[in-house]
Ligand code: NDP
């Protein structure tokens with residue numbers, strides 16, 4: 405029987421690649437994000453190309469009422485979620501702390517931290533009841549290091565790391581696995597969103613080969629397909645040219 409995976413932030417980048425990868429390896433997928441049209445297109449692609457079922461569910465993770473309503477609307481057969489990928493997230497702006505904008509801070513904290521908690525709150529009770537499940541939180545190298553002008557984004561990803569550890573401890577009695585994936589540079593819409601610059605990727609990844617979203621998705625598939633007794637706690641994944649959040653070899 406196919407498992408059910410819910411992926412937040414599936415309209416783009418790592419979440420989209422993960423939805424496709426999980427659909428290709430025995431999962432039916434609930435795909436979420438704010439951009440409903442993209443979700444509909446992806447659901448169609450998954451059904452046709454990957455022969456899996458895909459249910460689009462559009463909501464904003466920052467709005468708990470929307471999150472609750474979205475989960476209430478799930479048909480019964482989709483409610484028993486086996487795998488939750490908490491991926492929706494963003495960096496907004498890249499300023500020194502003294503120049504940071506309040507609305508950017510709020511967007512990052514509300515999405516990366518509170519949104520992850522709101523979604524998890526809906527999924528954990530049924531996992532606990534069934535005595536199984538797997539939650540994978542997408543943090544970042546920014547959850548392990550703080551870099552110049554990374555301040556609040558790094559804080560949100562450090563929070564994801566702490567929440568992941570807390571979840572692993574509290575959910576341990578119920579047989580639920582909790583993992584964290586911490587990528588370095590991945591070429592997605594991340595930098596375009598962060599810098600509000602359509603050409604951002606040509607600048608941020610200049611002279612190096614960043615990770616592809618599919619590289620991270622493959623790692624997630626590996627993590628969620630281990631045998632029942634194996635729990636991968638934490639994976640830090642860089643492109644080969646990157647050594648830390650601030651050190652990268654570029655051929656310019
Ligand atoms: P993208 O911008 O390509 O994708 C971000 C996804 O998050 C989109 O699907 C977007 O959907 C969703 N999202 C953002 N805000 C909300 C919201 N309020 N409600 C619901 N969904 C939301 O970036 P990535 O794929 O790179 O990012 C995915 C995750 O990976 C993030 O958590 C990011 O911090 C992390 N990460 C990224 C790295 C990188 O270098 N790219 C490195 C390390 C970690 P929509 O806009 O449709 O709502």
Ligand code: 8X3
Nearest residue numbers: 544545546588589649
């Ligand atoms: C995204 C990677 O290095 O821009 O989390 O923070 S980084």
